[in-house]
Amino acid sequence: MDAEELLGVGRSADVYALDDAWVLRRYRGGGDAAAEAVVMAYLAEHGYPVPKLRPLSAAGDLASTRSDLVMERLSGPSMREALWQGGITGKAAGVMLAALLRRLHAIPARLSGDVDQRVLHLDLHPDNVMLTPGGPMVIDWGNVEEGPPGLDWAMSALILAQVAVTPGVEASVARAGLTAMLERRDRTVDLGDAGTGFLAQARLRRAADPNLTSREVGVLDRAVELVVEVTGVGRG
Ligand SMILES: Nc1ncnc2c1ncn2[C@@H]1O[C@H](COP(=O)(O)OP(=O)(O)O)[C@@H](O)[C@H]1O
Ligand SMILES: [Mg+2]
Structure with a gap:
């Protein structure tokens, strides 16, 4: 994890680049990302512009806790x-x-x-x-x-x-x-x-x-x- 590039720091989470395609979002306070992941997947299915999620069960995934979310790396400014x-x-x-x-x-x-x-x-x-x-x-x-x-x-x-x-x-x-x-x-x-x-x-x-x-x-x-x-x- 130490080698990952810190891409963004929000009020509740840190976001690290895993590679060119994916980022890891991690709640600092250990919050639960599971519920929002389900909703993000639902919205993406309905054509809403949310980052795509990578299944947390993917082999070798760094994201192993419920406070983690691995999603598509977006480019561009906020x-x-x-x-x-x-x-x-x-x-x-x-x-x-x-x-x-x-x-x-x-x-x-x-x-x-x-x-x-x-x-x-x-x-x-x-x-x-x-x-x-x-x-x-x-x-x-x-x-x-x-x-x-x-x-x-x-x-x-x-x-x-x-x-x-x-x-x-x-x-x-x-x-x-x-x-x-x-x-x-x-x-x-x-x-x-x-x-x-x-x-x-x-x-x-x-x-x-x-x-x-x-x-x-x-x-x-x-x-x-x-x-x-x-x-x-x-x-x-
Ligand atoms: N999918 C992404 N791709 C690239 N950068 C991201 C992505 N998601 C979040 N970030 C960066 O990380 C910052 C914090 O993410 P955010 O989800 O807004 O956390 P918080 O809840 O702490 O505000 C964002 O402002 C943005 O700069
Ligand atoms: Mg934010």
């Missing part, structure tokens, strides 16, 4: 890196995120028989999209659940809004992304407001996320206000 480098605009990122959410929610739920339930990513933001030559691919399925699509929209919106209300170089791009993304949501999706509905649920989930810094938790209320403001524009 959407966040591309934004940072000026390779894409905030608006283009928002358009892409909206398309990825809509495409995901067009796939029937894997487990639920409830027609209103779908597979939700619940952490779909520019760090978790890689812009490969074949198009955007969605990574980091650790939060995956089935539920109402509005919750997924609210989570993505709140994450962008947290960046947008935090002073810094990424703020204005995040705001442009948020606006463009929400403009393209399905209008039957009502995000609610600070007190009720999907936005309020998303706020609770973000506040309870142990990976968030106190600064990030500190801007949640302003981020909720911004999402309400953006969704309110053009309403009625």
